[in-house]
Amino acid sequence: MPDENEEFEPAPEAISVFDVLDRLEGLVNQSRRLPLTSTIVVSEEEILEALDQIRMALPDEIRESRMVLENREARLREASEQAEQTLLAAQERADRLTDDHELTRRANLEADRLLTEARERSRKMRRDADDYVRDRMEELETELTSALAQVRRGLETLAPGAEGGEKPKGRGRKR
Numbered sequence: 001m002p003d004e005n006e007e008f009e010p011a012p013e014a015i016s017v018f019d020v021l022d023r024l025e026g027l028v029n030q031s032r033r034l035p036l037t038s039t040i041v042v043s044e045e046e047i048l049e050a051l052d053q054i055r056m057a058l059p060d061e062i063r064e065s066r067m068v069l070e071n072r073e074a075r076l077r078e079a080s081e082q083a084e085q086t087l088l089a090a091q092e093r094a095d096r097l098t099d100d101h102e103l104t105r106r107a108n109l110e111a112d113r114l115l116t117e118a119r120e121r122s123r124k125m126r127r128d129a130d131d132y133v134r135d136r137m138e139e140l141e142t143e144l145t146s147a148l149a150q151v152r153r154g155l156e157t158l159a160p161g162a163e164g165g166e167k168p169k170g171r172g173r174k175r
Contacts (some may be wrong), residue, residue, distance in 0.1 A: 017057045018143075021150040024050045028157050040157070047158060054151065061147075065140050072133040079125035083118050090114035 024047070031040040094111035 015053055015057055017054050017061065017147045018150075020050050020053045020057060021147060021154070024154045025150070028154065039160075042158060047154075051151075054147075058147075061140065061144060065137065068133055068136045068140070072129050075129040075132070076126060079122050079129065082125070083122035086118035086121070087115060090118065 027042060027046055027050070028040065031042045033040050090111050093114070094107040096107075
């Protein structure tokens with residue numbers, strides 16, 4: 001088995017949940033088995049330290065989802081500003097075309113066309129922004145679901161066997 005301090009020493013860069021889960025899986029795979037059982041012997045301290053690292057890494061995932069939402073808001077603001085600029089340009093153009101009745105009629109038609117076009121562009125940009133955020137959130141949900149499944153498998157692997165003695169005392173939260 002690797003040195004306890006070496007196995008779960010935090011790296012200077014951010015540790016991902018998946019890195020810690022991979023180390024947990026390696027720890028389980030490298031653990032000693034009790035003869036004639038499916039029970040393994042693992043270091044409680046190493047497991048609890050890895051679980052603490054997972055808890056610390058999860059806020060990074062949550063911050064990433066927050067950034068995605070902020071990005072969506074920025075895109076919506078940008079779309080709104082562009083639509084407003086287009087509307088102002090259409091209004092200015094309409095004002096310039098109002099020299100006489102025929103020009104006024106044409107200007108109104110052009111303004112209506114530009115307004116319709118601007119509104120459609122604004123709707124499309126909003127749909128695109130919503131689609132982007134939805135896709136990113138679905139990816140994040142998949143990653144978090146996978147991480148949770150790995151943690152559960154790790155906990156199931158560490159659960160005491162049917163014949164097993166006491167349940168190990170942990171520092172983690174109770175469910």
